[in-house]
Amino acid sequence: xxxVTAQIDKQALIHNIKTIKQLVPxxxxxxxxxxxxxxxxxxxxxxxxxxxxxAFAAARLSEAISLRERGIKKPIILLEGFYEPSDVxxxxxxxxxxxxxxxxxxxxxxxxxxxxxxxxxxxIDIGMHRLGAAPDEVNEMKLxxxxxxxxxxxxxxxxxxxxxxxxxxxxxNEAQIDYFFKIARNFSGDLCLANSAGILRWPxxxxxxxxxxxxxxxxxxxxxxxxxxxxxxxxxxxxxxxxAVRKVKRGAKVGYGAAWTAPRDTVIGIVATGYGDGYPxxxxxxxxxxVNGRIVPTAGHVCMDMLFVDxxxxxxxxVGDKAVLWGKEVPVELVAERCGTxxxxxxxxxxxxxxxxxx
Numbered sequence: 001x002x003x004v005t006a007q008i009d010k011q012a013l014i015h016n017i018k019t020i021k022q023l024v025p026x027x028x029x030x031x032x033x034x035x036x037x038x039x040x041x042x043x044x045x046x047x048x049x050x051x052x053x054x055a056f057a058a059a060r061l062s063e064a065i066s067l068r069e070r071g072i073k074k075p076i077i078l079l080e081g082f083y084e085p086s087d088v089x090x091x092x093x094x095x096x097x098x099x100x101x102x103x104x105x106x107x108x109x110x111x112x113x114x115x116x117x118x119x120x121x122x123x124i125d126i127g128m129h130r131l132g133a134a135p136d137e138v139n140e141m142k143l144x145x146x147x148x149x150x151x152x153x154x155x156x157x158x159x160x161x162x163x164x165x166x167x168x169x170x171x172x173n174e175a176q177i178d179y180f181f182k183i184a185r186n187f188s189g190d191l192c193l194a195n196s197a198g199i200l201r202w203p204x205x206x207x208x209x210x211x212x213x214x215x216x217x218x219x220x221x222x223x224x225x226x227x228x229x230x231x232x233x234x235x236x237x238x239x240x241x242x243x244a245v246r247k248v249k250r251g252a253k254v255g256y257g258a259a260w261t262a263p264r265d266t267v268i269g270i271v272a273t274g275y276g277d278g279y280p281x282x283x284x285x286x287x288x289x290x291v292n293g294r295i296v297p298t299a300g301h302v303c304m305d306m307l308f309v310d311x312x313x314x315x316x317x318x319v320g321d322k323a324v325l326w327g328k329e330v331p332v333e334l335v336a337e338r339c340g341t342x343x344x345x346x347x348x349x350x351x352x353x354x355x356x357x358x359x
Contacts, residue, residue, distance in 0.1 A: 002355035003272045004240045007327070008040050009359050010048045012218055012233035017052045019231050020212050023199055027206050030077060030192065032213035033067075034059035039278075039347040040217055040236055041356060043070050049216070050074065057211055061087055061096075068094045077121060077158075077192075079211075080131065081105050088112040088150075099123040099158055101131040106144050114150050121156035121192065124183055126176040128162035138183060154189030161205060164197035165221045177205050197221040200230055219332060219343045226331040236347055237327025238279070238354075242291070242319055244270040245311070255300025255308055260285050267315040268299060268308050271323045276304040278350040279325055280339045283307070287338045290329035292317055 021029065031053035032038075037045030046056055046067055055075035058064040061083075064076045081099045082088060085108035091098055092114045100106060101123040109120070122145055125132030133141045145151050159180050163169035177193070184191050184207075191207035196215040198205040200222075214220075218227040218234040227234055245267060248254065252262045262268075269291065275281040279302060286297040289309050299310040311317050326332035326346065336343040 002357075003243075004238070004277045004353075005355045005357055006039075006350050007237040007239060007357050007359055008044060009233070009235050009237070010044075011359075012235045013040075013045060013048050013216065014052065016216050016218050016227075016232050016235070017049055017212070020199060020215060021052070024194075024206050024210050027194075027208060027210045028054035030055045030057045030209050030211045031216060032057045032079075032211055034063060034079065034213075035348045038214065038217050038344065039350045042066060043072075044356070044358065045216070046072050055097075055209070057213075061090060064096050065090065065094055068096075075119075079158075081123070082108070084108075085111065088118070089114065091118045092116055097121065097156075099131070100141070100145060101125075101133065103137070103141065103144075106141060106148075109150050110144065110148050112150055117150050117152040119152045119156070120145055121158040121190075122187075124157065124159050124180070126159045126161075126179050127172065128160050130160070130162075132159060142186070155187065156189040156192065157184055157187045158192040161193065161195055161198050161202070164195060164202055164205065165223075167222075173202065174204075177202065180205075195221075214344055217347065219347070223337070226333045228331070234327055234331065236332070237329075238273075238325040238350070239327065240271050240273040240277075240323050240325065242269045242317060242321045242323060243272045243306070245315070245317055245319060246270070256303065257301055260300035260308070260310075262299075262310075264313060266313050267311040267317070269296070269311045269315075269317055269321075269323070271307050271309060271325075272305065273307055273323070273325055274303045274305040276351060277354050278346075279307065280335075280341065280346065280349075282339045282341070283335070284338060288330050288334060290324035292321055295330065 031049045057077045077097045097119040099121045123132040163173045192209035193207045194205040194210040218232040254260045288295045296309045299308045332343045
């Protein structure tokens with residue numbers, strides 16, 4: 001029996017990209033499938049989205065090459081660019097597009113021996129302070145890339161909104177968008193700015209290309225919201241089973257460190273899921289789990305392979321009953337909120353031993 005399963009709903013994935021298209025009718029879609037498709041499967045998500053997306057985005061060269069070798073032919077953009085000069089010929093070989101965010105990358109492209117030029121997106125820093133040309137570097141980087149024979153023309157422009165998901169930072173987000181369009185006035189190539197939060201809340205950031213990531217998978221980028229608030233459907237359901245059901249008396253100390261004490265006579269269930277599967281060790285008492293049509297709370301520390309839930313006095317649940325850790329029954333956003341993290345982290349940390357099935 002497959003004890004822990006990440007069930008991937010392909011129809012939900014298709015529903016979500018169609019919903020996104022309705023939000024950005026004048027933009028092309030770059031489907032972000034980095035980090036193993038946000039934990040949903042790199043090729044699984046790309047192949048499902050292929051008829052609907054205009055391009056894909058990856059973080060690492062290995063991700064992009066894997067997609068090419070498995071038959072994905074649409075444009076693939078490396079959002080972080082490449083890391084070594086020896087990577088540049090591979091960009092040409094596999095017909096990959098790359099962000100260019102520093103002068104070391106510019107120099108590597110200039111010095112490469114390529115039969116055909118590669119498509120580049122010049123990345124500028126508009127306020128994230130992570131990757132991208134600083135204001136005093138923009139003109140020189142643009143000039144060198146436009147003069148380089150190894151760069152296909154026209155040059156694209158790309159950047160990233162750092163606070164589009166933070167309503168309190170409204171002025172800073174506006175300033176980032178305004179700066180991007182100020183620089184864009186000097187570019188004739190394609191523009192790409194809006195991420196998931198930008199697509200949902202900042203129409204001003206919509207350009208010729210937009211980059212949905214987390215919302216493709218039915219997950220909200222905003223605190224206090226779930227995907228269904230935006231008409232999205234969760235793509236992943238993480239599920240397991242009860243492998244033991246035990247009666248405990250009031251005052252019983254449960255699990256490692258006696259982290260939970262039974263407040264009454266009750267029944268606890270042992271679910272065959274733990275941090276070895278990717279469920280967060282940080283989940284506190286009371287984190288929601290779905291069992292037999294109702295939400296029950298976790299009780300005690302999450303173990304490597306198991307966790308405890310309080311099924312309640314008189315519970316009739318039995319060994320073999322299904323438990324849903326997150327998915328349609330329990331939004332992953334709620335689990336993440338209880339754990340003091342973001343849903344991105346939870347879906348991306350699914351471990352290799354977890355069985356993946358599609359519906």
